[in-house]
């Protein structure tokens with residue numbers, strides 16, 4: 107199928123391509139930036155991008171993929187909201203010889219059902235966050251609460267795994283409560299309010315680990331409303347490195363974040379181009395970098411730099 111696909115599309119230059127993009131929704135600032143940058147990357151390449159927003163629902167993503175297949179698009183980009191339940195529709199795309207590229211999240215389907223996955227090392231992100239907290243607490247007893255991402259999504263599964271691995275052997279650190287905040291500010295605030303109430307107004311909580319900055323920003327609001335100081339009474343570590351977490355860091359209200367680039371589409375479309383033009387199949391995983399930022403990294407300056415980049 108690969109060779110055939112290459113022959114079929116061998117002559118297609120990006121300018122003739124029609125690509126379907128099934129996006130999860132706009133649950134976080136990071137997600138919105140990914141959408142903006144994907145549209146920009148497609149525009150740059152003269153690609154006709156068909157955009158479908160799934161409002162966080164897998165069935166809407168499956169519907170969108172079936173519609174793209176029926177339209178006979180040249181390729182499909184998808185950020186899969188959860189990791190399971192994709193075999194059937196991905197097989198339909200494969201049978202239609204339409205290459206599928208996963209963005210920022212993975213699926214548990216066999217990897218011959220997609221061309222490549224462009225994601226960070228989600229487990230590594232969790233362990234970077236965990237290692238930061240191990241160092242920051244330096245052996246002192248510290249009860250940790252955790253705001254998980256969307257239940258069943260690969261980032262929620264892997265970021266939890268990596269964080270717990272980093273805490274292993276550091277018995278001073280204990281995760282006392284862990285619940286999904288669905289990657290949103292609103293839910294992050296709500297769940298943090300319930301953690302604070304359940305833990306003596308927050309006196310019993312020393313740190314928050316949030317699977318993304320948006321939930322951390324919501325939680326910071328709840329911590330302040332409970333009369334505590336986020337960043338000192340309760341340490342705050344999260345992932346994404348969106349502009350607003352740097353604003354919080356500059357105010358001393360957040361401590362660390364692990365960067366996730368929102369530009370997954372650039373590497374994805376480059377790999378697709380090489381595949382369609384000369385049948386060069388990319389590796390099944392194109393990994394993006396993860397970088398730790400703390401208050402020592404001039405957060406006010408980073409905020410200014412990041413503000414314009416699609417967020």
Ligand code: GYE
Nearest residue numbers: 134136210211261289318
């Ligand atoms: O961290 C979060 C978004 O899938 C890794 O999804 C991505 C996550 C990201 O909601 O902000």
